[in-house]
Amino acid sequence: MLFHFPKNVVYSSDKLPLTLISLEEWSIIYINGLDSKKFLQNQLTIDMNYLKQNEYQISAHCNLNGKVYSTMLLFHYKKGYACIIKKSLSNLQIKEFKKYSIFSKVKIYQLDNVFLLGLSGNGSKLFLSKQFVKIPNYKDPVVFDKDTSILWFKNPCERFLLVLSLTDFLLFKQKINKNILLNNSKQWILLDIEAGYPIIEKNMSQKFLPQSINLDKFKAISMNKGCYYGQEIIAQVFYKDLNRHALYLLFSKGTIHPKVGSIIETKVLDKWFRIGFLLAIVHVHYNEIWVQAVLNKSVNIRNNFRIYGFKKIFLVKN
Template identity: 35%
Template structure:
């Protein structure tokens, strides 16, 4: 089948697969792996079983998020998926205190990452890979193949294929489905309001203000971990004023900058307000642009019109499916 380089919203999504070039895989080995990660990550590692992954985060001592991730068990180790741009920095911070622990943490290049989505993706998964999920399972491991099911904004699948099996995987897929680009997966993450934490964003925002609590990426009851004291105080005082949302506008040439100011003009008062910053963006077919922003909750109204400070001529609206 031919390639498809367009990027779509989930309600117009064709059946496609793509290689995910913007994401990396980390492997954690060693007898102390669970204990060590439990002292570093915001989730309770004891709750990860063989059939379900967890979304978690790694924070600095001030509760600011270095990265978020999808983590799961793989035989005698843990694997997790992070954005490639922050992987090196994250590993440096994560391994700082590993000297006296029996743990080995490294970027794993033995797998390639793919995404699969579309209305018939369940059937394609079963037909090509002989894999079928049930309601109690979110990850399936088959030797050199690992598949994670993600249900936001629509059902889609994150597939890890061992290098030795990639050629066979690609051969099987190309006769069944269109090949797309990794920006499609990014667009679905943005539409789902899953925070995109790349290098420029890493270490700047506290976990709750990136709406990671919504993804069950924090446990307030487990033992100590980096940033816990700040995060718990922030939670108990109920002072979070921010959330993550998607905005959409009609333009295919405008190139926003990460961290750029998002503003709102009040028609009644004539006052201009800074409401948030750009976290990520992607062009959508046809001739639209989808933004992910961190926004003050009080401005999150469907009727509001927003704009980017550097290009106020392009109007943006809260995206709803």
Template identity: 25%
Template sequence: MSSWNELLVQQAQALTTTQLAVGFVAPIGDQGLIALDGEESAGFLHNQLTNDVEHLGTGEVRLAGYCSPKGRLLASFLMWRNASTIFLQLPREIQAPVQKRLSMFVLRAKTKLSDAGELPANQVVLGLGGGMAEDALQNWFDPLPDQPLTKLDHPLGTLLRVADAFGAARYQWLMSAEVAQTVVPELAAKLSVGRTDAWHLSEIHAGIPQITKATQEQFVPQMVNFELLGGVNFKKGCYPGQEIVARSQYLGKLKRRTTLVSIADAAAAAGVEVFATADPEQPCGMVVNAAPNGKGGIDALVEMKLAAIEAASVRLGSADGAPLIFLDMPYVLDPLDL
């Protein structure tokens, strides 16, 4: 019998958004996981991140940002907890430096940071979504989490329901390799099997940004719609960069947002600048996240000036580059902005 990993590799394909909407499963192979243990973990993180950690329940999932003193995002996390541990999920490529930076500020707080990605319970992370995903998961989970940003702990692993996409629920399932060996064949028989890029494509169409190495310290949270997604709590008190984040919210009008586009150029990648044809000499924004769309092009979340979004005449890399085709966002950008 093939291992769970071999089975996914053998069946994996580049998925289109249509296939994602019907139902898919994909390995999430590029995410790291930081664990914080100790009685003061919540209080420590509460003073470091953009969201409320002290009141994070064991059945909740939240987005949170980690900012520089200048209010620019060093990392974005998917955050959850159990009775003893708080978990922060972020790209593995930046996990080590972010974990080291957080550790520098622990001082006397009773908390310990560790890499949780290699723990048996977290060895495998699968992403699932689309209309058929719920039926597939109900073979093992009854009931399922009933709304986005909730979770349940189960003998077969941790199931996170994240933001919906394509009008259907999406999930992350963290499990042991032993559990994966049992469940992957059944999931692969019922759902389209994608690569990790398929999961990122679903994240992009859910409008969920993620800070990567290419975009660290590029964006204040509001530039990537983070407060619209519940990733910023403006009542929780101080954290690094808090004054600048609050000033961006309350003083003056926001001038930049992140929106969804399609680009017929494989060079579209996080960190690449974009240019408005009306002002070709300087960039109007930057690609936040990008993934192949299964049709030979790239779908992406791109941060840019609101005037450029409104004009909808923007090119990749230069004013002569590939055009950005603007798509409908899954949520409303602040109507006061547009």
């Protein structure tokens, strides 16, 4: 085993010690070839013409009805593009891409020879600067150091995502000391939740419009470029203000283990009503539960909420 990432306590961003995070729940889809940019322009919600070499962009791939098939981080990688995507959707996304690539000069496949790591917490920039010649920042959120790519994130705290070759991974491993906490992907998921980045798993694919999961707040939806899948409906929802859902963060105390996709209910007078769906759940510290959920925008955020099948009461976390 190259690394052992124990299931340690998950910390909120304001309490996070220096932590190296396994991103075992993510994978990279690689797209290259003469038509790769044009192909992605016709598939994704972002305008590829604005994706610079030193930047990444949150994007979505939608079906013909404008529902989000998957969300991803897209950036230039070697001679093509890399999409960091939840592993549960990777094979399906590759299949979906290939369906529309028959007449394009592109190659699409998963990169199995790279390692994804997250780094965050107190002193993370200093730690990283001792390992690599170049590290990213707000001016250059993506940097390349030989076979390593490093992405910089501002929210909810400064953090980094490392894409390492096997050789660079083994060299990096040798420099790890006992002063850094090792944790699994739940820690990164919590940071994504705090940042407002939607977590789309396989069973929540093709359920929501991009505006319903706050992708408009990340400039992940272009209304001005040429056609892409679902654009007509997405544009109609935008211009006629038809979106009725939004992303919320709920919290409670204790421990429960509902499934992704569970129904969220809210209490009005003495009755419970279906109001949305659970996208992700993380147990924080020793006695907190944080839930990312898609809820109706009309909901009163001062209401009590619960996950169907569980009695525990949740509140909206501001």
